[in-house]
Amino acid sequence: MGERKQGAVNQHSRSAEGGPTTPPPGLPEPAQEERARSARLTARLRALMAEAGGALPFHRYMAEALYAPGLGYYAAGPVLGEGGDFVTAPELSPLFGRCLARTVAVALEQAGGGVVLEAGAGSGALAVTLLGELQALGALPEAYLILELSPALRARQEARLALEHPTLATRVRWLQAPPERLHGVVVANELLDALPCHRFLLDEEGAWELGVTWEGGRFAWARLPLEDTHLAQRVRALAAGLPRPYASEVGLVAETWVRTLGQALERGLMLLIDYGFPRHEYYHPQRAEGTLMCHYRHRAHPDPLVLVGLQDLTAHVDFTALAEAGVEAGLEVAGFTPQGAFLADAGLGELLTGAPEPERLRLAQAAKRLTLPHEMGELFKVLALRRGPGGPLPGFRLLDHRPRL
Numbered sequence: 001m002g003e004r005k006q007g008a009v010n011q012h013s014r015s016a017e018g019g020p021t022t023p024p025p026g027l028p029e030p031a032q033e034e035r036a037r038s039a040r041l042t043a044r045l046r047a048l049m050a051e052a053g054g055a056l057p058f059h060r061y062m063a064e065a066l067y068a069p070g071l072g073y074y075a076a077g078p079v080l081g082e083g084g085d086f087v088t089a090p091e092l093s094p095l096f097g098r099c100l101a102r103t104v105a106v107a108l109e110q111a112g113g114g115v116v117l118e119a120g121a122g123s124g125a126l127a128v129t130l131l132g133e134l135q136a137l138g139a140l141p142e143a144y145l146i147l148e149l150s151p152a153l154r155a156r157q158e159a160r161l162a163l164e165h166p167t168l169a170t171r172v173r174w175l176q177a178p179p180e181r182l183h184g185v186v187v188a189n190e191l192l193d194a195l196p197c198h199r200f201l202l203d204e205e206g207a208w209e210l211g212v213t214w215e216g217g218r219f220a221w222a223r224l225p226l227e228d229t230h231l232a233q234r235v236r237a238l239a240a241g242l243p244r245p246y247a248s249e250v251g252l253v254a255e256t257w258v259r260t261l262g263q264a265l266e267r268g269l270m271l272l273i274d275y276g277f278p279r280h281e282y283y284h285p286q287r288a289e290g291t292l293m294c295h296y297r298h299r300a301h302p303d304p305l306v307l308v309g310l311q312d313l314t315a316h317v318d319f320t321a322l323a324e325a326g327v328e329a330g331l332e333v334a335g336f337t338p339q340g341a342f343l344a345d346a347g348l349g350e351l352l353t354g355a356p357e358p359e360r361l362r363l364a365q366a367a368k369r370l371t372l373p374h375e376m377g378e379l380f381k382v383l384a385l386r387r388g389p390g391g392p393l394p395g396f397r398l399l400d401h402r403p404r405l
């Protein structure tokens with residue numbers, strides 16, 4: 001996300017006012033080919049809804065909208081970066097990856113070597129920078145593994161790495177599923193916000209899972225019984241302190257992902273970078289419409305029920321839940337800090353002062369976007385989970401926000 005605009009309000013009760021491929025007012029119309037793909041995805045979703053008895057839980061709708069083979073937003077190969085729907089930190093500037101490399105290098109040393117596994121590598125921007133910087137630091141990993149679900153993005157990553165690092169590219173291997181065992185460092189930037197989330201609604205009549213149905217020629221919200229036991233437990237634990245109506249998200253898929261990778265990690269570190277909050281801030285009584293956002297051509301809006309397959313859907317992450325998932329997998333919470341403080345402690349200043357004059361100004365502009373509190377500096381956070389020998393890590397020495405989890 002990085003430069004995904006924030007602030008619009010999400011309304012659980014809202015449904016599309018036009019047809020399913022009509023963008024909200026003010027947003028550009030999709031091209032004819034995009035409409036056709038969205039229509040195919042709509043037909044697939046309607047068939048799945050019919051099979052499920054009328055409605056799909058939101059997490060299943062989101063999984064299809066993002067990852068349905070050949071049709072979902074990520075599966076079809078989104079345009080990432082300045083010309084696309086949103087810009088992430090590695091797309092914004094190599095400064096991000098160069099700082100992160102300092103943490104990765106120390107973590108590899110503490111772990112006694114191993115591999116780097118990048119999960120959800122997007123356009124390949126972070127892989128290119130991390131590999132280059134790790135080489136410059138004399139800390140190249142045994143191998144650089146990329147766990148990527150989207151075939152279209154994998155092809156893009158392969159091409160980019162072959163072009164920009166023809167010699168280092170031979171160290172890179174792609175995985176389609178998490179490995180069973182891992183020794184080294186896992187890096188995931190803006191992966192967990194892109195995993196399907198569960199939605200719930202508390203109203204005067206009770207607690208519900210939010211689902212999606214088809215009604216009057218468009219997708220619409222549906223209240224479903226809260227049957228998923230994990231979701232029900234979490235909602236029950238949150239419900240007492242919250243007003244009615246109140247809708248929000250629970251990232252059960254993201255938590256499972258962290259547990260799975262955490263269990264596989266025999267020795268080393270996981271670095272999870274994303275936008276979100278500790279639980280007490282996430283489920284704030286005033287955040288009564290949740291954190292779900294849609295991004296389409298650099299515009300954020302709150303309606304996930306339109307432009308299916310053509311827009312990114314994302315929810316903030318609950319860092320407390322991720323830390324708990326790591327601890328359940330036997331990991332230690334080695335650090336939690338905002339991105340601005342992380343980059344400052346991981347060498348951002350030195351990289352800026354060391355840059356030649358004409359480049360320095362451009363880098364300074366990017367550094368501001370990465371670190372200023374009203375840009376990406378505060379909302380984005382870095383969580384480090386570790387198994388095995390420890391020690392201080394660049395990035396986490398300046399500001400320790402672990403007590404906030």
Ligand SMILES: C[S@@+](CC[C@H](N)C(=O)[O-])C[C@H]1O[C@@H](n2cnc3c(N)ncnc32)[C@H](O)[C@@H]1O
Nearest residue numbers: 074088120121122147148149150189190191194
């Ligand atoms: C928002 S993009 C972030 C890309 C990149 N990390 C960056 O910062 O520019 C999310 C990425 O995660 C990938 N992805 C989504 N679900 C995944 C999963 N379960 N396993 C691996 N990759 C996944 C998407 O295809 C995409 O590459």
